[in-house]
Amino acid sequence: MSDLIKLVEEEANAARAKMPDFKAGDTIAVYYKIKEGNKERIQQFQGTVLQRRNPNTNGETFTVRKVSNGIGIERIFPLLSPNIDKVEVIRKGKVRRARLFYLRGRQGKAARIREKK
Amino acid sequence: MTSLYGADGRNVACTVIEAGPCVVTQVKDVETDGYTAVQLAFGERKEKNTPKALKGHFDKANTTPKKEVVEFRNFRAEFEGGVQLGQEINVGDVFAEGDFVDAIGTSKGKGFQGVVKRHGFGGVGQQTHGQHNRLRAPGSIGGASYPARVFKGMRMAGRMGGNRVKTINLQVMKVVPEKNLLVVSGSIPGAKNSTVILEK
Numbered sequence: 001m002s003d004l005i006k007l008v009e010e011e012a013n014a015a016r017a018k019m020p021d022f023k024a025g026d027t028i029a030v031y032y033k034i035k036e037g038n039k040e041r042i043q044q045f046q047g048t049v050l051q052r053r054n055p056n057t058n059g060e061t062f063t064v065r066k067v068s069n070g071i072g073i074e075r076i077f078p079l080l081s082p083n084i085d086k087v088e089v090i091r092k093g094k095v096r097r098a099r100l101f102y103l104r105g106r107q108g109k110a111a112r113i114r115e116k117k
Numbered sequence: 118m119t120s121l122y123g124a125d126g127r128n129v130a131c132t133v134i135e136a137g138p139c140v141v142t143q144v145k146d147v148e149t150d151g152y153t154a155v156q157l158a159f160g161e162r163k164e165k166n167t168p169k170a171l172k173g174h175f176d177k178a179n180t181t182p183k184k185e186v187v188e189f190r191n192f193r194a195e196f197e198g199g200v201q202l203g204q205e206i207n208v209g210d211v212f213a214e215g216d217f218v219d220a221i222g223t224s225k226g227k228g229f230q231g232v233v234k235r236h237g238f239g240g241v242g243q244q245t246h247g248q249h250n251r252l253r254a255p256g257s258i259g260g261a262s263y264p265a266r267v268f269k270g271m272r273m274a275g276r277m278g279g280n281r282v283k284t285i286n287l288q289v290m291k292v293v294p295e296k297n298l299l300v301v302s303g304s305i306p307g308a309k310n311s312t313v314i315l316e317k
Contacts, residue, residue, distance in 0.1 A: 004133050004135060004296070004298060005118075005119050005133050007293070007296060007298065008119055008121075008131075008133050008291070008293070008298065008300055009119055012121075057120075058119060058120040058121070058122075058128065059120055059128055078122070078126075078128055080122060081122060081126050081128075082122050082124070082126055083126040
């Protein structure tokens with residue numbers, strides 16, 4: 001019967017395959033649809049990916065961290081959310097962890113990530 | 118179970134149900150039966166495992182032996198002009214996206230369970246400070262010389278699960294007519310591959 005579930009999930013799998021490939025340490029820009037009354041506009045959120053959670057499921061999310069005016073801001077996006085317009089990979093990072101929580105305690109130069117060649 | 122994203126962007130946990138094709142095996146009316154109802158059958162059953170009497174019943178509707186037979190009393194409201202004996206009913210005929218449905222099934226059997234799991238008791242006291250062997254106990258079950266008995270219906274340990282359970286107001290998130298699939302929000306009673314009755 002799990003075949004029936006697979007059948008229902010096909011659409012989500014196709015949407016996941018369309019997403020660009022990014023992982024922890026990459027710098028990405030998320031274009032997120034915001035509804036204000038009847039108007040819809042697109043907001044950009046650019047930062048470093050800290051982690052991807054529950055990979056390969058419909059509930060997969062990723063955390064993006066940016067430092068704005070000296071204050072660290074983290075946002076969690078569902079990967080397959082219909083509110084995500086697109087995701088742009090700006091820079092590939094070279095990291096040795098899957099979850100970069102150590103960035104939270106660092107500022108400025110210490111929070112740099114080497115670029116993947 | 119799986120999950121789908123709603124139009125508002127929320128990720129909703131969903132259950133996939135194979136809802137059809139169902140065959141009308143009997144149409145009851147006031148003259149012959151005293152009330153109106155429609156009997157539906159679902160799922161295949163081997164002919165050698167079907168009693169002769171039941172086989173005759175299915176033959177009347179000109180169909181193969183089915184696994185489950187359920188009667189619905191307020192069915193005609195859905196189909197103007199009524200339904201015919203032997204008519205096949207598919208998921209798209211009854212359910213549409215956005216409908217609210219109820220699911221009736223038999224819950225998973227849990228075996229003999231204590232009061233904490235079965236009735237949601239809090240247990241007695243705490244784990245430390247001299248506490249000994251009473252953590253998940255029911256506590257007092259009543260008075261002593263008066264009333265000198267335990268009241269009927271006192272919640273105690275015992276068999277849990279395996280009951281008829283109805284989950285109400287599940288929203289239909291998606292209908293796949295080709296495969297007779299229905300995706301509803303939330304969970305439904307019973308184990309995987311068990312049968313449920315859906316009501317609108």
